[in-house]
Amino acid sequence: MIPLSYFLVFAAALFSIGLYGVLARRNAIAILMGVELMLNAVNINLVAFWRYITPTQIAGQAFAVMVFAVAAAEVAVGLALVISIYRRRNTVVADDIDLLKF
Amino acid sequence: MNVQDLYAISPLIVLVTWATLLILVDVYIIRDRNGGTPILAALGLLVAMGFAIAQTGQQYTAFNGMAVVDGFAIFLQVLFLGSGLVGIALAYNYLQRMGIERSEYYILLLYSISGMMLMAIAADLIVVFLALELLSIPLYVLAGFGRPKVEPEEAALKYFLLGAFAGGFVVYGIALAFGATATTSLAGIVQAVNAGSANLTLLSIGAALILIGLGFKVAAVPFHMWTPDVYQGAPSAVTAFMSVGAKAGGFAALLRVFVSALPELAADLSPVLWVLAALTMILGNVVAIAQGNIKRLLAYSSIAHAGYILMALVVFGNTQVSSDAVAAALFYLVAYAVTSFGAWAVVIALEKAEQKGLALDDYAGLGRKYPGLAAAMAVFMLSFTGVPPTLGFVGKLYLFRTVLEGGFIWLAVIGVLTSLVSAYYYLRIVVIMYMRDGDPQVHAEPWLRLTAGVTAVATVVLSLYAGPLFAWASQAVLKLF
Numbered sequence: 079m080i081p082l083s084y085f086l087v088f089a090a091a092l093f094s095i096g097l098y099g100v101l102a103r104r105n106a107i108a109i110l111m112g113v114e115l116m117l118n119a120v121n122i123n124l125v126a127f128w129r130y131i132t133p134t135q136i137a138g139q140a141f142a143v144m145v146f147a148v149a150a151a152e153v154a155v156g157l158a159l160v161i162s163i164y165r166r167r168n169t170v171v172a173d174d175i176d177l178l179k180f
Numbered sequence: 181m182n183v184q185d186l187y188a189i190s191p192l193i194v195l196v197t198w199a200t201l202l203i204l205v206d207v208y209i210i211r212d213r214n215g216g217t218p219i220l221a222a223l224g225l226l227v228a229m230g231f232a233i234a235q236t237g238q239q240y241t242a243f244n245g246m247a248v249v250d251g252f253a254i255f256l257q258v259l260f261l262g263s264g265l266v267g268i269a270l271a272y273n274y275l276q277r278m279g280i281e282r283s284e285y286y287i288l289l290l291y292s293i294s295g296m297m298l299m300a301i302a303a304d305l306i307v308v309f310l311a312l313e314l315l316s317i318p319l320y321v322l323a324g325f326g327r328p329k330v331e332p333e334e335a336a337l338k339y340f341l342l343g344a345f346a347g348g349f350v351v352y353g354i355a356l357a358f359g360a361t362a363t364t365s366l367a368g369i370v371q372a373v374n375a376g377s378a379n380l381t382l383l384s385i386g387a388a389l390i391l392i393g394l395g396f397k398v399a400a401v402p403f404h405m406w407t408p409d410v411y412q413g414a415p416s417a418v419t420a421f422m423s424v425g426a427k428a429g430g431f432a433a434l435l436r437v438f439v440s441a442l443p444e445l446a447a448d449l450s451p452v453l454w455v456l457a458a459l460t461m462i463l464g465n466v467v468a469i470a471q472g473n474i475k476r477l478l479a480y481s482s483i484a485h486a487g488y489i490l491m492a493l494v495v496f497g498n499t500q501v502s503s504d505a506v507a508a509a510l511f512y513l514v515a516y517a518v519t520s521f522g523a524w525a526v527v528i529a530l531e532k533a534e535q536k537g538l539a540l541d542d543y544a545g546l547g548r549k550y551p552g553l554a555a556a557m558a559v560f561m562l563s564f565t566g567v568p569p570t571l572g573f574v575g576k577l578y579l580f581r582t583v584l585e586g587g588f589i590w591l592a593v594i595g596v597l598t599s600l601v602s603a604y605y606y607l608r609i610v611v612i613m614y615m616r617d618g619d620p621q622v623h624a625e626p627w628l629r630l631t632a633g634v635t636a637v638a639t640v641v642l643s644l645y646a647g648p649l650f651a652w653a654s655q656a657v658l659k660l661f
Contacts, residue, residue, distance in 0.1 A: 086359075093352055100345050109341050116348035120355045127359040137364055141306050145351060148313045152347070155320050156340050162324065163333045 085126035093119035104171050106160050110153065117149045181243065188242035188249045191232040191257055192297050198224035199290035206283045218268050221286035225264045225293070232257040232297075241303060245365050248303035251656035255510055256300035256432050259517060263424045264293045266521045266631060271417035273625035274528050278415065280326050289421065292318040296429040299436075305354040305364040308433050312350060312397070315429045316343050319422055323414040331535060335413025342406040346396030353389030356382050366441035373444045384448050390437060391452070397430035398486045401460040408471075411479035416531055419475065420524030423482045424517045431489055431513060435506055438496045446497015453494045454591055460487030461598040469605045474527050474538050477605060478520075481564060484602060485516050491579055491595060495586030504585065507654040508578040514649065515563070515575035518642070522635030523560040526553055529624045529632070537621065543609060544618025553624060554613045556636035561606040563639045566599045571639045574646040 092115055099112025121142045128138025163169075186193065202224065206217050232254055241248045267289055275281040295314030302308045320343060324336025358364050360382035361372035372378040395403040411419045442449070464484030471477040492509035495501045530537045530546075547554040563572035576599065583592045624632075642649060 093348075096348070100341075106337060106341065110344070113341075113344045113348055116345075116352065120348070120351045123352070123355040123359065127355065127362075131359060131362045137306070138358065141355075141358070141364065144306060144310060148310065148347075151317055152313065152340075152344050155317055156344065159320065159324055159333065159337050159340055162327055163337055166328060166330060166333065 082126060082130040085122060085130075089119040089122040089126070092116075092122065106163075106171070110156050110160070114149060114153070117145055121145055184240065185242040185247075188235075188240070188247055189301065191228040191235075191261075192294055192301070194231055195224060195228040195261075195290055195294045195297065198227070199287050199294065202287050202290070206287070210283070217283035217286050218272050221290055222265055222268050224290060225261045225268075228297075229258060229261040232261065241367075245367055246304045246307050247301045249301060252436070252506065252510075253301045255653060255656040256428065257297045259428060259510075259514060260293050260296040260300065260425060263421065263428070263517055263521070264289055266635075267417065267421035267425070269627045269631050270420050270521070270525055270528055271415075272627050273623070274415070274417045274531075274628075277623060277625075278326065278533060280415065282325075285322065285325060285417075288318040288322050292316075292322065292421075292425065296425055296432070299429050299432045302433070302436060303366050305357060305366070305437070308437060309347075309351050309354055312394075312429075312433065313347060315426065316347065316397070319343075319418075319426060322418045323410055323422070325418055326413075326415045331413040332415060335410045338406055339410040339414075342396060346393040346403070348393070349389050349396075350393030353386040353391075353393060356386030356389065358386075360386060366437065369441045373442075380445070383442070384445055387438070387442050387445055387449060388452070391434075391449070391456075394430050394434050395456065398427050398434070398489075399483050400456050400486050400490060401463045401483065404460070404464070404483045404486075407483055408476045408479040411482070412473060412475045412535075416475065416524060416528045419478075420521055420528070423478070423524070424520050427482065427486060427489075428513050428517065431486075431509060434493055435496075435509060438493060439502050439506055443497045443499060443502065450494055450497055453490060453496070454588065457487050457490035457494055458591060458594050460484065460490060461594060462487075465598040465602045465605075468602070471605070472540055474530075474540060474543070474609075477540070477609075478523060478527070481602070481606075482520070484598065485512075485520075485564075487598075488512060488576065488579055488595060489516075491583050491588075491591055494588055494591060495582060498586050501582055501586045503654070505582045507650060507656065508575075508582045510653040510656055511578055511646075511650050512575040514653070515571035515639075518635050518638050519560050519563040519570070519572055522556060522632055522639065523564070525628050525632040525635065526557045526560070529553060529622050529628045530620060532621065532623075540609060540612055541616075541618070542620060543612050544616035544620065545613075546618075546620045546622075547614035548617075549620055550622055550624065552629075553622065553632060556632045557613060558610045559636045559639050561610050565603045565606045567603075569640055569643045571643045571646070574643045574650075578650060 096112045096115030100109050124138050124142040210216050239250050295311050298311035320340040323339045324332050326332030360379040361369045399407040464480050468480035492505040495505045563570035566572045566576040580592045
């Protein structure tokens with residue numbers, strides 16, 4: 079059987095790629111995709127931990143399903159906000175959305 | 181699931197049902213904008229508060245240890261419901277004046293509060309995550325409530341992106357904690373650590389990630405960058421609610437998770453929290469000096485106050501002090517809530533459309549033209565600074581005391597010094613109000629006057645009778661078993 083650490087390293091790599099996407103990309107949609115990658119890394123972790131550590135309990139799987147549901151709800155709100163901005167500004171690039179400065 | 185489980189979450193059930201029915205009532209029965217919806221929403225909050233108060237003194241877990249009813253949960257639930265009531269009072273006329281009167285505001289407010297209440301009773305990391313998102317998602321929409329204007333939309337997008345980002349950290353941390361201890365229940369984590377079956381390295385990494393994610397929520401430095409922008413862009417009534425509710429929700433999670441589940445990790449995490457608290461206090465107070473916009477100034481002030489509350493968390497591993505620290509943090513949250521809502525009520529009274537009326541210079545002459553409002557604002561500024569006799573002073577006193585008991589003398593010194601720095605910008609507002617001539621334009625509607633008046637009186641009077649309030653907060657110690 080594949081050792082647990084393979085899954086954890088893969089999930090950590092996926093999380094880091096998502097993190098890089100959030101920090102480096104300027105397009106709001108791409109940032110959102112980075113966040114989704116981070117959440118997917120979490121799901122891989124949860125399912126791997128469930129399979130290797132607590133295979134008799136359902137908590138790990140149930141948690142993964144909850145993460146899906148929450149991610150979907152978040153994206154629904156996020157895309158609505160992006161569309162709302164796009165209609166007004168014709169851009170979703172974070173550098174152009176600069177009225178409120180950091 | 182039995183009757184007691186349902187009774188444990190009865191305030192939550194009432195609030196969520198009420199909010200859901202209110203959507204239908206608003207669409208099919210009330211129809212005209214802003215008719216009875218705010219009153220009905222306030223009524224729902226009061227009913228839920230009744231259910232929460234009815235549980236006072238009880239102590240039990242529900243849903244197989246997923247939820248817990250204890251003093252901490254009840255105290256925070258009452259605080260959240262109360263801040264919802266103020267949130268409605270602040271918004272009632274403000275939304276009309278700004279031309280964004282939509283009754284969704286009140287419904288989203290109720291949903292967001294239900295998330296905060298779930299956070300207060302959470303005894304399992306899954307519930308913590310769910311509560312965090314339930315709290316945040318309605319707030320993202322509320323932050324953009326001023327649409328179709330540019331600033332609120334930007335604020336909402338910024339808040340959303342950073343909030344979702346932070347949520348990713350929290351849930352990754354929770355997944356690692358699950359892997360380290362084979363459970364997500366807070367009580368189970370304590371058992372696993374005590375039994376020696378937990379992987380402490382993995383648990384520490386998980387706890388650190390949870391800390392990062394929640395650090396975003398409570399606006400701790402270095403995770404604070406979004407705060408001034410979002411606070412400035414969002415409608416002021418939303419900002420007021422966000423600065424109190426979202427912060428208190430984040431701290432509810434931090435206190436619950438760290439104090440009750442992870443005291444064994446204190447050796448690793450206390451220094452990190454020490455640095456976070458010190459940085460937050462220093463940066464929040466120093467940068468606030470340079471602000472010319474009252475909303476940005478209050479945003480940095482809220483960052484600084486998050487730093488003061490974080491001080492209570494630094495001692496979380498010391499079991500002799502930690503229950504005192506929780507009580508001090510809860511007391512400070514109440515003090516901050518009362519003061520902050522009052523200050524925002526004054527800001528809302530002076531705000532005009534198109535982000536006007538928010539410069540500090542717009543407060544010139546307020547003392548002569550509107551002495552009542554100016555006096556209230558002066559009280560709030562003194563309370564933020566921590567000058568007696570105000571709630572802010574008593575709150576800081578309790579916080580510094582617990583930090584000293586925990587043996588963190590330098591942190592208390594930093595806290596006192598940064599309070600001195602903060603006096604500069606808080607008192608500058610008082611000076612502008614009373615010493616400079618000007619012609620401020622004020623829309624002090626009855627609800628705003630009431631909020632400012634009641635919070636100003638409460639800030640002073642409650643500080644004189646702080647003992648009973650602190651005793652109530654002391655009963656709110658965390659119990660999981």
